[in-house]
Amino acid sequence: MTGLGVVSPIGVGAEAFWRALIAGRDAVAPFTIFDATRYRTRIAQTVCEDARGPGDPAVAFALRAAEEALTHAGLDAAQRPACGLAVATTAAGWTAGQRLFEAYQTKDHPSFESLLEHPEALLKEGTLWALAARFSLEGPCALLSPACAAASSAIAWAAQRVRDGDCDLMLAGATDALTEVVFAGFHAMRLLAEDACRPFSAGRRGLVLSEGAAFLVLENAAHARARGANVLAQLGGWGLSCDASHPTTPASDGMLRAMKAAIEDARLQPEDVGQISAHGTGSVANDAAEATAIASLLAERVSDVPVTAVKGTLGHTEGAAGAFAAVAGVLSLQHGARPPLGGYTGADAGLPPLRLATTGAEPHPGRNVLVNASGFGGVNVSLFFERPLPSATGQLKDEPGRRSSTRHAVVTSIVALTGRDGSLAEPDAGLCWPGGRSLPLDRVCGLVLTAAQNLLGASESTAVDPAVAVILGTSYGSQARHERIWAALAQEGPRGVDPNDFALSTFNAPGAALAGNYGFGGANLIFLGGASGAAAIDEATRQIVSGRASRVLTGAYDELTPYFRRVLAGLGTPDASETVVLLVLEDAAQAQQRGAASLASILGFASRCPRNRWPDSPDLAETTCVALREAAVETSDVSAVVLDPNQQTRSAQLEAARSLFGPDVTLVDLTPRYGNSLAASAPLALDVAIESARRGSWPDGSVLRGVAAIEPGRPVLINACGLMAGRA
Amino acid sequence: MTAAETLEQRLGAILVRQLKLGNASVLLPDASLEDVGLDSLGMLAFIATIEREFDVSISDRDYETLATFGDAVALIRRLRRD
Numbered sequence: 153m154t155g156l157g158v159v160s161p162i163g164v165g166a167e168a169f170w171r172a173l174i175a176g177r178d179a180v181a182p183f184t185i186f187d188a189t190r191y192r193t194r195i196a197q198t199v200c201e202d203a204r205g206p207g208d209p210a211v212a213f214a215l216r217a218a219e220e221a222l223t224h225a226g227l228d229a230a231q232r233p234a235c236g237l238a239v240a241t242t243a244a245g246w247t248a249g250q251r252l253f254e255a256y257q258t259k260d261h262p263s264f265e266s267l268l269e270h271p272e273a274l275l276k277e278g279t280l281w282a283l284a285a286r287f288s289l290e291g292p293c294a295l296l297s298p299a300c301a302a303a304s305s306a307i308a309w310a311a312q313r314v315r316d317g318d319c320d321l322m323l324a325g326a327t328d329a330l331t332e333v334v335f336a337g338f339h340a341m342r343l344l345a346e347d348a349c350r351p352f353s354a355g356r357r358g359l360v361l362s363e364g365a366a367f368l369v370l371e372n373a374a375h376a377r378a379r380g381a382n383v384l385a386q387l388g389g390w391g392l393s394c395d396a397s398h399p400t401t402p403a404s405d406g407m408l409r410a411m412k413a414a415i416e417d418a419r420l421q422p423e424d425v426g427q428i429s430a431h432g433t434g435s436v437a438n439d440a441a442e443a444t445a446i447a448s449l450l451a452e453r454v455s456d457v458p459v460t461a462v463k464g465t466l467g468h469t470e471g472a473a474g475a476f477a478a479v480a481g482v483l484s485l486q487h488g489a490r491p492p493l494g495g496y497t498g499a500d501a502g503l504p505p506l507r508l509a510t511t512g513a514e515p516h517p518g519r520n521v522l523v524n525a526s527g528f529g530g531v532n533v534s535l536f537f538e539r540p541l542p543s544a545t546g547q548l549k550d551e552p553g554r555r556s557s558t559r560h561a562v563v564t565s566i567v568a569l570t571g572r573d574g575s576l577a578e579p580d581a582g583l584c585w586p587g588g589r590s591l592p593l594d595r596v597c598g599l600v601l602t603a604a605q606n607l608l609g610a611s612e613s614t615a616v617d618p619a620v621a622v623i624l625g626t627s628y629g630s631q632a633r634h635e636r637i638w639a640a641l642a643q644e645g646p647r648g649v650d651p652n653d654f655a656l657s658t659f660n661a662p663g664a665a666l667a668g669n670y671g672f673g674g675a676n677l678i679f680l681g682g683a684s685g686a687a688a689i690d691e692a693t694r695q696i697v698s699g700r701a702s703r704v705l706t707g708a709y710d711e712l713t714p715y716f717r718r719v720l721a722g723l724g725t726p727d728a729s730e731t732v733v734l735l736v737l738e739d740a741a742q743a744q745q746r747g748a749a750s751l752a753s754i755l756g757f758a759s760r761c762p763r764n765r766w767p768d769s770p771d772l773a774e775t776t777c778v779a780l781r782e783a784a785v786e787t788s789d790v791s792a793v794v795l796d797p798n799q800q801t802r803s804a805q806l807e808a809a810r811s812l813f814g815p816d817v818t819l820v821d822l823t824p825r826y827g828n829s830l831a832a833s834a835p836l837a838l839d840v841a842i843e844s845a846r847r848g849s850w851p852d853g854s855v856l857r858g859v860a861a862i863e864p865g866r867p868v869l870i871n872a873c874g875l876m877a878g879r880a
Numbered sequence: 881m882t883a884a885e886t887l888e889q890r891l892g893a894i895l896v897r898q899l900k901l902g903n904a905s906v907l908l909p910d911a912s913l914e915d916v917g918l919d920s921l922g923m924l925a926f927i928a929t930i931e932r933e934f935d936v937s938i939s940d941r942d943y944e945t946l947a948t949f950g951d952a953v954a955l956i957r958r959l960r961r962d
Contacts, residue, residue, distance in 0.1 A: 340928060342940050358940075398919070398920075400920070400921060401920055591919075647932055651924035651928055652921060
């Protein structure tokens with residue numbers, strides 16, 4: 153870590169944020185962002201007006217925090233293009249998004265069209281694009297949204313790219329703005345405290361919603377040394393897990409697995425842990441499960457190791473929570489101090505006796521901080537930050553990345569659900585969340601589970617296997633649930649909001665349903681945007697190559713509601729087609745051992761930040777070159793290029809292909825047959841390529857130029873692009 | 881809803897609908913809401929429906945005291961009297 157940046161209700165700027173944390177000074181107050189008088193809870197923590205800016209406040213927060221982090225790291229304009237970008241958010245796009253939905257419902261066409269002129273304020277990809285464009289970032293990029301563990305997931309994603317040697321510099325962080333849809337959802341779930349957030353306290357009554365952005369600059373250790381950067385801390389390890397059980401009630405075993413994996417990744421032991429920064433939401437269920445997990449991790453040291461949680465002072469910044477806790481963890485190591493546990497009013501006799509940081513700020517001489525984050529769907533991420541060793545001895549840990557790994561990933565099965573006339577058949581109406589008969593699955597979860605059943609068969613056991621991960625991509629996710637919440641708010645007010653709609657509204661809900669159904673306890677990640685299916689497959693590959701998972705269920709999906717179709721048409725994608733593609737990637741040696749045939753190998757991948765709303769020809773050519781280099785494939789080896797379906801990029805793709813591969817390369821266009829499968833386009837291209845290689849030729853009508861025959865064993869290049877989402 | 885329908889019958893009907901139960905005969909006053917199939921999310925949905933159908937507002941503190949079918953009946957009776 154060489155740079156930090158924060159925009160928060162308790163302080164704008166990392167140092168102001170730190171001073172408020174140390175003083176335990178919160179900013180809980182009534183607010184005016186929307187009319188809260190209809191709710192039982194009427195308080196939150198909001199960022200001061202001058203930091204909100206015009207447009208989507210989530211974007212304004214992100215730009216300001218990122219600027220601080222990059223400047224803090226000492227990266228000038230010339231150095232920034234080398235930097236990659238990992239962004240997490242849950243609520244970006246929903247401030248203007250609520251207005252867009254209202255305009256749609258009331259048939260206010262002028263407002264609807266006018267709002268669509270600014271997609272950066274409507275789509276989460278807008279944050280990615282705004283950051284990349286403002287700071288000229290040109291490295292690898294990703295946009296993630298696994299609920300309240302999103303920020304920590306983005307930091308882990310960025311760290312893996314640095315460790316793997318893809319990039320020396322990464323800007324990673326998260327942003328979320330307070331929105332009524334989220335407030336109404338937590339309210340319906342009775343998770344909002346009426347006065348204060350009191351993590352791990354007796355009488356805690358829930359969380360206080362908050363907002364802001366926090367960003368960190370991650371840097372390869374040798375790179376930081378070479379340029380004489382001030383190293384604030386190092387991210388020694390990280391661990392991701394999924395409870396694979398209840399959609400919203402956390403389980404201690406999942407949290408414990410994430411913490412242990414992070415410590416093991418840092419090549420340390422639980423005995424080495426010096427401080428824990430808990431997720432600590434102040435909800436009854438979270439704190440009980442997390443206290444149990446921490447007590448189990450620390451064993452006899454439970455009364456020695458201090459435990460704090462920033463939410464007692466900061467409140468809950470939703471998807472950005474992990475980034476704030478990470479910044480606090482780094483500052484804790486840098487300042488040698490531990491912030492107090494805000495809001496604490498007394499011990500809960502029902503919890504294990506943790507050494508809670510209840511006596512104000514204290515020195516923290518420890519060498520590390522373990523930072524937890526958890527979210528709906530049972531996702532957990534732990535980040536293990538360590539104090540850098542004194543520069544006199546010089547050595548930071550340089551981890552061997554995937555280039556030194558002997559593992560490689562192969563596709564052993566794949567299934568694609570493609571719709572007639574752009575819509576998929578309705579899933580079985582009787583599908584329920586595993587073990588929860590009162591919680592029927594919605595359409596999008598049903599579609600994804602149906603594909604999984606086609607791929608894996610019915611679930612035989614729900615015993616949790618921590619070596620199996622679920623890594624998916626989507627454009628729209630579960631936002632049909634938000635449509636329902638918005639409609640309920642407009643028609644009936646807060647009382648009309650169905651708590652189940654919020655419980656299954658996070659982008660990771662279908663992936664979590666899969667994990668729960670099959671007992672997949674490894675990482676559970678969701679990438680967003682038009683190129684997210686490709687990003688998911690890349691991350692799945694790395695999970696296997698790095699040894700974090702032996703098998704990954706990956707792919708992408710999109711449910712197209714009438715509203716989302718209308719939005720897509722307005723944004724220039726009238727041919728969107730509902731698609732779910734799932735595949736199993738597994739360790740080649742394991743596949744061979746169990747006699748599973750390898751259908752394909754993922755040879756290489758590259759993604760690049762969005763420079764413009766849509767990539768141009770040089771953008772695409774450059775990204776392709778990196779992917780070919782990663783794959784150790786010559787341009788002459790490539791047998792075909794499968795085009796991304798977005799028409800806005802068509803001429804750029806054709807030009808890039810001609811410039812790299814000459815005029816004779818086979819170009820495959822799947823849009824006549826499948827339309828635009830959005831996030832699932834790249835996984836669908838993989839499915840078609842595998843089937844075509846088996847049959848010996850590409851499907852009729854899909855070869856735009858070149859030969860229909862496909863030679864098994866020769867590489868195929870698959871393009872993926874998305875509006876404001878970069879290219880892969 | 882008919883005029884003759886009792887509060888118990890109306891509440892029972894909500895639960896039968898939500899949980900897709902065969903009938904409401906299991907819903908004795910002592911019946912634990914958890915045992916009849918309401919997990920934490922199911923309980924939230926049940927109470928949200930009650931708030932809408934009976935036009936009452938249930939505080940978080942009242943919500944936390946609800947354990948049995950009889951508790952729910954008594955709470956609504958009290959809130960409607962209030």
